[in-house]
Amino acid sequence: MKKRIIVSLSFLLVFSLQIDGQTWSVLKRLTWDGCGSFHPAVAANTGSKVHVVWEDDNAGQAEIYYKRSTNGGSAWQSRVRLTWNPGFSKFPSIAADPVIGIHIAWNDNSPGNYEIFYKQSTDSGSSWSALKRLTWNSGGSSHPYITADSGSGIHIVWTDNTPSNEEIFYKKSTDSGVTWSGLTRLTWNIGQSKIPAIAADTSSGLHVVWYDDSPLNWEIFYKRSTDGGDSWSPPTRLSWNNGISTEPIIAADATNGVHVVWFDDSLGNWEVFYKRSTDSGSSWSALMRMTWNMGVSGNPFICADSGTGVHIVWADSTPLNRELFYKQSTDSGTTWSGLTRLTWNSGVSENPAVTTNPLSGINVVWYDNSPGNFEIFYKNGK
Secondary structure: OHHHHHHHHHHHHHHOOOEOOEOEOOOEEOOOOOOOEEEEEEEEOOOOOEEEEEEEOOOOOOEEEEEEEOOOOOOOOOOEEOOOOOOOEEEEEEEEOOOOOEEEEEEEOOOOOOEEEEEEEOOOOOOOOOOEEOOOOOOOEEEEEEEEOOOOOEEEEEEEOOOOOOEEEEEEEOOOOOOOOOOEEOOOOOOOEEEEEEEEOOOOOEEEEEEEOOOOOOEEEEEEEOOOOOOOOOOEEOOOOOOOEEEEEEEEOOOOOEEEEEEEOOOOOOEEEEEEEOOOOOOOOOOEEOOOOOOOEEEEEEEEOOOOOEEEEEEEOOOOOOEEEEEEEOOOOOOOOOOEEOOOOOOOEEEEEEEEEOOOEEEEEEEEOOOOOOEEEEEEEO
């Protein structure tokens, strides 16, 4: 098995120097835990710093760990354990603010049911605050998604089943995570509203997406705030498909364009779809199909860079096992490149996340069981 992995990695080194105008590094393994490392999230901030957080079973139960690079992903510091809780700490999300703050949210069942917790670093990951509990709900609060705006605002959305069915809730801090508002309920739907994502634009706008089965099948919905989360629009339905539309991710670009991806089985096979707004969410384009693959294309992740670039990474089973693929637009989502394959691994590559920074480039993380158990891997494109 070791020989097979070494051969595939050396092939990767030769093959992936230049593709679609991007120079891609060889993959880097970030964990050697021997248990299971899952659900990585990534953020990049000042200079060439890249920050990764994930859940890990190394301590005998799921805890949150963190690792950073200060040179654009070339080298990585030792991991830092961020939680020591009696329960399970799962599904971390990470955001970098405009200065040097790093903000992490996750869900933890130490209180007896899953609640949302938060931790911050004010020195770009060198040290960390004590954890803060953000929810005290009778139901389960799970799958938080965190973002930072262009000022000192930090914003979190999550799924909560306290109202007897799953709904989307929101909370914000206006002082970089020091204090937090009360919670705001964003949905009152007859169906289940699940696993939201949030993005902040440069004009006090916030954009939230989730998937919802209120129309009797799972569809993508959207909601926005134009005043930093003080008030919210009615929901907008973004998909009208025959099949299941699920797990949307959202990004806002430098010109306040909004970009959404999800995966959908309406065509008899799971494919990745995309939709955009060029007016901060007031109106939306027709949907665009991003993949035409024989296998399952799923778990897409999207981010926008500081210019007109938009980047999508997803996992795809077309190569007979799950591998990662990449697509980019250089004109704010008007046109798209052909797909680029990012991994050639003996195991399964799952749940990618991607972020960009002018100095560190395109930063991709995922988890992969090629070493015999799931570990966290990283790749960089410039």
